Amino acid sequence: MTRVVVWGATGHAAVVREALGGTATLLALFDNRDIPSPFDGVAIHLGEAGFDDWERGYRGERPVHGCVAIGGAGGRDRLARMHWLHLRGYPPLAVLHPRAFIAADASLGAGCQVLAMAAVCTRATLGEAVIVNTGASVDHDCIVGDGAHLAPGARLAGEVVVGECAFIGTGAVVLPRIRIGAGAIVGAGAVVTRDVAADATVAGNPARLLRRNPSHA
Numbered sequence: 001m002t003r004v005v006v007w008g009a010t011g012h013a014a015v016v017r018e019a020l021g022g023t024a025t026l027l028a029l030f031d032n033r034d035i036p037s038p039f040d041g042v043a044i045h046l047g048e049a050g051f052d053d054w055e056r057g058y059r060g061e062r063p064v065h066g067c068v069a070i071g072g073a074g075g076r077d078r079l080a081r082m083h084w085l086h087l088r089g090y091p092p093l094a095v096l097h098p099r100a101f102i103a104a105d106a107s108l109g110a111g112c113q114v115l116a117m118a119a120v121c122t123r124a125t126l127g128e129a130v131i132v133n134t135g136a137s138v139d140h141d142c143i144v145g146d147g148a149h150l151a152p153g154a155r156l157a158g159e160v161v162v163g164e165c166a167f168i169g170t171g172a173v174v175l176p177r178i179r180i181g182a183g184a185i186v187g188a189g190a191v192v193t194r195d196v197a198a199d200a201t202v203a204g205n206p207a208r209l210l211r212r213n214p215s216h217a
């Protein structure tokens with residue numbers, strides 16, 4: 001049985017736990033915010049100090065894997081926390097729902113989450129800590145950068161390139177061969193017909209620029 005600690009205690013943690021089903025034992029849950037636990041009987045340890053306390057008291061078996069349940073447009077935080085956990089000795093756990101489709105020749109980086117009814121099609125490449133959320137799809141030959149998140153029902157047509165930590169909102173559609181820049185946000189339900197600049201937010205059908213996001217670089 002795989003052992004895992006989860007960082008992030010919002011609804012996405014519940015989605016991840018369901019996806020893992022009986023294949024992993026959740027040992028501990030961490031969050032930077034003092035919020036109620038989404039799970040009965042599993043307390044939240046607060047921040048890095050809480051992690052240190054938990055780790056000092058842990059007497060169980062190893063290895064223990066790390067999983068980061070930070071969704072939304074938090075790709076940079078998810079990626080950074082995944083690397084932090086890895087450096088602390090908790091290798092990233094891939095969360096691949098048993099009802100997701102992943103083509104045999106697709107390539108997935110460390111710590112990807114491919115959730116229920118999602119599809120990652122032939123020759124697609126996902127970087128590290130990518131989320132392909134419930135019912136989202138990544139078609140043939142797409143390249144999805146580290147930390148990107150496709151929200152539930154988002155759809156990438158073939159040969160789309162998504163930059164690092166971009167967020168594609170729920171139900172959005174991205175037409176073939178479009179390039180979405182790093183850190184960009186695509187609004188829910190958008191239809192993206194033109195390339196999107198790095199750190200831009202676009203929305204609507206056809207998608208239009210709403211604003212430029214402050215750069216996180």
Ligand SMILES: CC(C)(COP(=O)(O)OP(=O)(O)OC[C@H]1O[C@@H](n2cnc3c(N)ncnc32)[C@H](O)[C@@H]1OP(=O)(O)O)[C@@H](O)C(=O)NCCC(=O)NCCS
Nearest residue numbers: 071072151152169170185186187188189201202203204210
């Ligand atoms: C696009 C988005 C990021 C904009 O958020 P925001 O910067 O807070 O923008 P606001 O809510 O202030 O809206 C600004 C304007 O854009 C419009 N707008 C917002 N989201 C829109 C969308 N998805 N499609 C079309 N128009 C949208 C608003 O109606 C508003 O228009 P107005 O100025 O004419 O009133 C957000 O609305 C969105 O779609 N997020 C995706 C959420 C999602 O998919 N979550 C999944 C979690 S797993």
